[in-house]
Amino acid sequence: MIANVLDGVVLGLQFGLLAAGLTLVYGLGGVLLLSYGQISVVSAIVVLFSMDAGLPTLGAVVVGLLAGALLGLAHDLTVLRPVYRLHGESRVLLSLLLSLGVAFVIDGWLNWRYPLQGLRLRIGSGPIEILGVRMPAGSVVASVITIVTLTALLVFLRTTTLGRAVRSVIQDEEGARMVGIDPNRMLRLILLLSGFLAALVAVTRSMVLPVDVQSGFSITVFALIVTVVGGLGSVSGALLAGIILGIINNVAAAQIGTFMSLVILLLAAAVTILLRPAGLLGVKE
Amino acid sequence: MSTQVSDGTGTSHIGGIEARVSRSLGALMVPIVAVVAIGCLAPIWLGGSRVLMGVAIIGVTFACYAIGFNLIFGSTGQLFLCVGALAGIGGYAGAIFADTVGLPVVVSIILAAIAAGVTGGLLSWVAVRRSLGIIFTGIITLIFTLVYDSLLLGLGDLTGGENGFLIRSGADSFLRRQIPPYYVMLGLMLIFLIAHGLLRRSHIGWAFRALRDDEVAAELAGVNVARYRVYAAVIGAAMLGLAGAIYAFAEGRISPSTYGFAQVDVVVLVMLAFGGIGALFGPILGSVVFTIVDELFIELGQLREFIYGLLIIALFLWVPRGVIPTLGQWLRRRRREPG
Numbered sequence: 001m002i003a004n005v006l007d008g009v010v011l012g013l014q015f016g017l018l019a020a021g022l023t024l025v026y027g028l029g030g031v032l033l034l035s036y037g038q039i040s041v042v043s044a045i046v047v048l049f050s051m052d053a054g055l056p057t058l059g060a061v062v063v064g065l066l067a068g069a070l071l072g073l074a075h076d077l078t079v080l081r082p083v084y085r086l087h088g089e090s091r092v093l094l095s096l097l098l099s100l101g102v103a104f105v106i107d108g109w110l111n112w113r114y115p116l117q118g119l120r121l122r123i124g125s126g127p128i129e130i131l132g133v134r135m136p137a138g139s140v141v142a143s144v145i146t147i148v149t150l151t152a153l154l155v156f157l158r159t160t161t162l163g164r165a166v167r168s169v170i171q172d173e174e175g176a177r178m179v180g181i182d183p184n185r186m187l188r189l190i191l192l193l194s195g196f197l198a199a200l201v202a203v204t205r206s207m208v209l210p211v212d213v214q215s216g217f218s219i220t221v222f223a224l225i226v227t228v229v230g231g232l233g234s235v236s237g238a239l240l241a242g243i244i245l246g247i248i249n250n251v252a253a254a255q256i257g258t259f260m261s262l263v264i265l266l267l268a269a270a271v272t273i274l275l276r277p278a279g280l281l282g283v284k285e
Numbered sequence: 286m287s288t289q290v291s292d293g294t295g296t297s298h299i300g301g302i303e304a305r306v307s308r309s310l311g312a313l314m315v316p317i318v319a320v321v322a323i324g325c326l327a328p329i330w331l332g333g334s335r336v337l338m339g340v341a342i343i344g345v346t347f348a349c350y351a352i353g354f355n356l357i358f359g360s361t362g363q364l365f366l367c368v369g370a371l372a373g374i375g376g377y378a379g380a381i382f383a384d385t386v387g388l389p390v391v392v393s394i395i396l397a398a399i400a401a402g403v404t405g406g407l408l409s410w411v412a413v414r415r416s417l418g419i420i421f422t423g424i425i426t427l428i429f430t431l432v433y434d435s436l437l438l439g440l441g442d443l444t445g446g447e448n449g450f451l452i453r454s455g456a457d458s459f460l461r462r463q464i465p466p467y468y469v470m471l472g473l474m475l476i477f478l479i480a481h482g483l484l485r486r487s488h489i490g491w492a493f494r495a496l497r498d499d500e501v502a503a504e505l506a507g508v509n510v511a512r513y514r515v516y517a518a519v520i521g522a523a524m525l526g527l528a529g530a531i532y533a534f535a536e537g538r539i540s541p542s543t544y545g546f547a548q549v550d551v552v553v554l555v556m557l558a559f560g561g562i563g564a565l566f567g568p569i570l571g572s573v574v575f576t577i578v579d580e581l582f583i584e585l586g587q588l589r590e591f592i593y594g595l596l597i598i599a600l601f602l603w604v605p606r607g608v609i610p611t612l613g614q615w616l617r618r619r620r621r622e623p624g
Contacts, residue, residue, distance in 0.1 A: 032420060082602055089419050093364075096423070097558070097601045104551075104594025112587035217547075221431065228424050259439030266428045266435075273425060274415050 003133045004254045005247055010139045010208070012246025013146040018201050018219060019226035019238035020153060021072075021194030027170040027233020029187040031083060031095040033075065036198055037219030038106040043068035043199030044119040044211040045110065057121065065199045072195020075102070076188045084184060103216065110213045118212030119202065138207035145204050149197070150239055157235060166190060170233045229272045231279025241280055245269065313482045320569055321475045328464050338463050344576035345470040346532045350549060351556045351568030352477040353524035356484070359563030360493040361517040362500075363409060364423035366546075368525060368553050370433040373544030375401040375526025376533035377437070377444055383454035383534075385443070390455040390534060397530035398523045405522020406515055413511040430546050437541050449540030452533060466535035473531060474569075477524055482565055484520070489513060555593055558600040561610040570608070 025033050047064035051057060079102055083095045110117075127134040157163040168176040169183045176183060201219065202211050230241030248268050253261035272280065324345070331337040350368055357365050365371075375397040382393035408429060412422045437444050444450055459465040484490050492513045495503035504510050533539045542548055556575050560567030582589050604611045 079598060079602075092420050094601060094605070096420070097554075098598055100551075100554075101594045101597030101601070104590050104597065106594075108587055108589065108591030108594055112591065115587070221427065224424060225428065228421070257439075259435055262435045263432050263439070266432045270425060270428050273417075273421060274411060277415055277417060277421060 001251075001254075002131060004250045006130065006133050006135065007139075008247030008250035009243055010135070010143050010246070011250060012243030013143050013150075013239075014201070014205060014208070014242070015222060015226045015246050016150060016230075016239035016242030017146045017197065017204065018223040019230060019242060020150060020235050021197035021201075022223045023227040023230065023233055023235060023238045024166075024170075024190050025187075025194050026092075026227065028166065028190050029084075029183070030088070030091050031080060031187075032092050032099065032224075033191075033194070034096055034099040034220055034224075035075070035102040035106060036099075036194070036223055037216035037221075038103045038110075039068050039071045039195050039198040040202040040205075040219050041110060041211065041213060041216040042071055042106060044202035044206060045114060045117055045213070047121075047203065047206075048117060048119045061203050064203060065196055068199025068202070069192050069196040072191040072193070072198065073188065075099070075195075076191040080191075084187075103220070107213075107216055110216075114213055116213075118210040119206040120210040121203065121206045136208070142204035142207040145200070149200060150235065153197075153235055162189070225266070225269045229269050229279055231281045234279065234281040237279055237281030241272075244280075310486075313486065314479075316566070317475065317478045317482060320478070320566065321471060324471050324474070325468070328467060335463055338467060340576060340580055342467050342470055342532075342535065344572055345467065345474055346528055347549075347552060347556065347576070348474050348568050348572035349470065349477055349528035350525055351553050351560070351572055352474070352481055353521040353528065354553050355521075355557060355563065355568050356481055356524065357405070357409075357518050357521035359557065359567070360481075360485070360490075361496055361514050362419060363412065363514060363518060364419050365405070365408070365426045365518070365521075366423050366550055367408070367426040367430045367433070369544040369546055369549030370430045371401045371405055371522045371525040372529030372532075372549060373433065373437070373539075373541075374404055375529035376539050376544060377450065378526070379530030379533050380450050380452045380454075380539060381443060384450075384452055390458070393454070394527065394530045394534070398527035401526020401529070402519045402523030405525070406519035408522075409515045409518030413514050430550070434541065434546075445540070447541065449538055449543075451538050452536075455534050456537065458534075460531075460535045461537060466531075469531060469535070470528070473528060477528075478565070478569075480520070480524075485565065489516065493517065551593070555597055555600075558597060559608050561606055561608065564610050567610075 022033060022036050025031050043064040046067040047060045050060035050063045055063065079098045080095065083091055083098065086094055122138070127136050128140050129135075130140070155163075157167055165176070165181045166186050166189070168179070168181060169186045173183050176186075205211050205219075226238055226242050226245060229245065230237030230239070245265055245268065249261050249265045252264040256264070327341055328338065331341050350372060353371075354365065354368050357363050378400045379390075379393045379397035382388045382396050383390050386393075388396070408426060412425060415421075417425065438446050441447075455461070460469065485493070492503070492508045495506060495508050496510055496513060500510060529544060533543075536543070552575065556571030557567055558571070559574055560569065560571030579589065582592060585592070600608070
């Protein structure tokens with residue numbers, strides 16, 4: 001049981017990191033980025049090719065993270081331009097449809113050009129013992145990276161001026177505008193950051209299981225579900241929701257079976273959305 | 286996307302108003318019958334080839350799906366990302382009722398449509414009760430699609446899992462021959478079009494439009510927003526289930542990918558993006574163009590997905606209201622200019 005819960009926490013931290021980037025983009029700009037998982041996959045492929053080109057693993061990871069950040073920025077500079085001209089639900093809807101298009105473009109290209117590529121980073125040699133449970137080294141390293149990143153993100157949002165400016169836009173865009181914060185510049189920064197986070201998801205995930213060309217959509221869908229359960233725009237909510245859903249998933253998988261665990265996970269998410277439409281730690285409403 | 290400008294636009298033109306008032310039932314039927322009549326001729330060119338006939342049947346089936354989705358999303362603004370799942374409930378329920386339970390095919394198809402309609406209605410009822418916005422409705426229905434997908438695989442004994450379901454019932458009926466299923470689906474499309482057209486003209490249609498244009502205003506004017514949303518979802522979902530079930534019996538074999546998200550929902554969305562969301566004939570034009578383009582590019586394999594991505598981006602960037610409505614507006618403007 002403890003082993004299941006610990007595995008659940010590992011998965012949950014992944015979920016939390018997955019949702020962090022998406023939740024910030026949505027909370028800040030009302031933009032639903034369905035190409036989020038594809039940013040992850042592209043970064044994974046960049047890491048893979050950099051390693052093939054002879055770069056050391058760490059160097060390849062840095063190149064991959066950079067690629068993710070640039071791809072996030074590219075969204076801001078191209079397809080999202082017309083989205084920014086709209087407001088409210090039509091804005092969300094257009095961003096959803098356009099980024100779905102981007103997701104297809106990336107998926108189609110990758111599946112056509114590199115259908116069999118996948119990234120798998122092997123970390124350490126033997127398992128590491130935690131609370132009397134032997135955990136694979138990759139899971140532990142991935143979890144440590146995730147915890148450090150999310151902590152850094154929360155500290156950035158709470159203590160720095162820039163982070164507070166970002167949060168002020170999430171809470172009240174008009175008010176932020178009045179005190180001289182440019183929401184569009186904040187949004188550009190956040191897209192850069194969320195591209196970086198998507199790339200980091202690819203890296204940490206590949207320490208636990210392979211990230212292949214086809215995994216883009218499942219990454220996006222899980223990010224979306226965790227985001228909504230945690231509350232749109234809330235990083236700590238994403239983390240909380242991720243861990244809860246991760247534990248639910250792994251305990252259900254051990255007790256009932258793998259197929260039903262996904263169903264239970266999804267139903268738990270649906271029930272949360274229906275009971276608390278604003279999410280666990282929702283910022284708005 | 287739902288900000289359709291009222292179709293008259295020229296309210297200062299008295300002639301325009303008269304034309305709109307006198308638009309009778311016949312004016313609705315003429316274009317519908319014309320479209321279906323053209324559709325009836327397709328087997329003359331394609332009938333010789335089993336492959337092309339199969340493509341045409343799939344095309345008409347998707348036109349039916351698109352009409353159902355158009356009714357739910359285009360008319361009442363509920364983003365149902367479970368078009369494939371609802372059609373799949375129809376297809377699998379029909380197959381199970383007929384093969385496993387042993388009911389007659391026609392009864393199975395009717396029960397399948399009811400099952401899909403009830404499911405769609407429940408989803409809509411939940412969304413309306415919790416007053417979920419368009420995005421939350423989208424996410425709840427997306428979660429529903431994933432649950433349906435994992436149940437399909439998890440209940441492999443009943444559904445055949447990944448291998449699919451081989452339907453034995455009705456194997457010797459006309460539905461399995463080369464051309465008749467095309468006319469059956471075309472007839473279904475005719476019924477769906479008339480039903481959607483009549484709904485748009487009735488007081489329910491007015492309620493839909495009021496709802497879509499301004500929900501709060503509609504509610505203040507006494508439109509029971511919740512009830513009409515659920516009505517639209519029940520009717521649209523039953524359409525999806527009916528089309529899915531009939532297609533299942535025509536095809537004889539269904540698998541998870543027959544009604545998959547990427548195979549159905551995404552395609553229907555592209556079709557509507559092309560034809561115009563909420564426009565009566567949008568689904569028809571969209572499905573015709575999509576089917577032809579898809580067939581032309583068939584050798585490109587995976588690169589097709591890439592092309593559809595570009596198509597989605599281009600369509601929503603430059604003609605967000607759909608090609609047909611934009612073209613219509615452009616034509617109207619040109620016609621008015623000389624006078």
